Amino acid sequence: MASRHVLQEQQNRGEAVMKQKVAVPVAGQNKSRRALGDIGNMVTLRGKQLPAVTRPVTRSFCAQLLANAQKDAAEKKKQNVDNNRMVVPKKKAAVKPKAQPVPDDATIIEISPDAVEKQKPKASSNKKPQGSLTSTLTARSKAACGLNYKPKAKNIVDIDAEDVNNELAVVEYVEDIYKFYKSVEDETKVHDYIHSQPEINDKMRAILVDWLIEVHNKFELQNETLYLTINIIDRFLAAETVARRELQCVGMSAMLIASKYEEIWAPEVNDLVQISDRAYEPIHVLVMEKRILGRLEWNLTVPTPYVFLVRFIKAAAVPPETAVSVLQMENMVYFYAELGVMNYEFIIRFSPSMVAAAAVYAARATLNKSPLWQDTLELHTGFTESQVVDCAKRMMVFHSVAVTDDKRKVIYRKYSNVSRGAVALYQPAKDLLAAALST
Structure with missing residues (x-):
């Protein structure tokens, strides 16, 4: 009998322990239950607990819940604004010394974020529009460097007005670019070199340029290629003595360099050799090309x-x-x-x-x-x-x-x-x- 009482007591004690284990929630369980209760699983109305909603959550149902939540938030906000209102005399609220006469009645000032935003003074409509940061910095740079050389005259036409929206025209920088070209053109200007060439004179140079213009026209090259070719020839002849038999090769290599610099598709070396009646081999043109570039130190960006x-x-x-x-x-x-x-x-x-x-x-x-x-x-x-x-x-x-x-x-x-x-x-x-x- 005693053992039966002991066994019964142990069973009761085990059931109590199991009940305690069930009653202890896992981490975050209470929080999850509250969150679920907020969306309608545990709805209370006037202190009474209603049964859980077994209706499936559809899109229309979610939209209805969202609308109700927004309506409740708006009502709470309006109630808070009404509670925060206070009455003060308008004379104390006046800031400007030259204010118009104020009536005896009081004015209600709303102390709320919306009211603070309303009290901020609006920007004046007469304020001049501000330019971009690039235009501002460009104007300041011009003023600092003395580049504001545009006089105000009635008969001067703005030649860049039609290219304002053309990004390739770089209207904001084009005047500075040409101001720079004007300042450095004397550095790359060719000095008198014909007297230092024992076998070449100005007539030979004119014949070479005339032939190169014909080659340039046959290959249908760009105009900038021709002027760069002539510039390369003059600068090379001013820096190094060239024999008469090498003069045409200098012209061919100079046009090859200029074409590689300016053209999308440069002429091939064999084409230049062919048009010169095979006076030179392709290796001669390539060797002269390397010789010219070395003497000019690869400086090909010059204002022609x-x-x-x-x-x-x-x-x-x-x-x-x-x-x-x-x-x-x-x-x-x-x-x-x-x-x-x-x-x-x-x-x-x-x-x-x-x-x-x-x-x-x-x-x-x-x-x-x-x-x-x-x-x-x-x-x-x-x-x-x-x-x-x-x-x-x-x-x-x-x-x-x-x-x-x-x-x-x-x-x-x-x-x-x-x-x-x-x-x-x-x-x-x-x-x-x-x-x-x-x-």
Whole structure:
């Protein structure tokens, strides 16, 4: 009997332990139950516990719960705002000393985040719009470096107005770029070297340039390639003595270098050898290419006349010029520029920017444009009309003798073609030509 009581007592004690284990929740169990109770599993209404919702949770049901929660939050917020209201006299709320008379009644001020935001003064509509950070820094840089050279005049046309949204035109930096070109063009300008070459003279150089213009035209290369080729030749001849038999090879290698620098598809070495009637082997062209690059220290980024021609033509093509007249003037400018760079004394004496400006002036004079020189051209070229006249006169002389000059026959034939407007067939400006021949 005693053992039966002991056994019964042990069973009761085990049941009590099991009940304690069941009653002890796992970690986070109470929290989970509360969260579930919040969404409707344990809903209480007026202190009474309702049975759990057995309805499946659908999208419409979730939307209804969300709407009810937002409605309750809005009511609580409104109740809090009403509780936080306080009454103060309007005289104490007045800040400005010159306020209008205040009535005796009191004004209610809401002390809430919304009221604080409403009390913030609104920005004045008369405030000037602020520019971008890039434009601000650019303007400050110009002022610090003295680059604000644009005078305010009525007859100056903004040639970059149509390219404001063109990212490739870099309108915000284009003036600084050309200001830099003007400052460094004298560093890469070729000095007088023909007297240091025992076997080469200026006539040989002119014949080489004339032949290269023909090669350039046959390969249909870009204009910048031609001007860079001539620049490479002059700088190399100014730095190293070259034999007469190597002069054509220098021209071929210089065009190969310029084509690799400027063109998408450069001519092959075999093509250059073929067009020279196999006067050299491909290995000779490659060896000369390496020799030129070593002597020039791979410095190929230089301001040639073409760099300035693009900008000055744009400055000359201002309204009321039509598209046809602009194209005609562009061909005429390139014609005069190529006549100029072929002459050795011309290149030695005048800077690339002067050559480009004089070519524009000579083209406008030949095409009877009026006025010959505008304030817009003077602004962007940096030269006055009196400064470019002397250079333009020499170009008129080159034009007048291009028909009979064997050294310029390729240029004359090139620009006598209808595809280039046949601008070489125009008669040179009589006034400039007469003034050039009289001096």
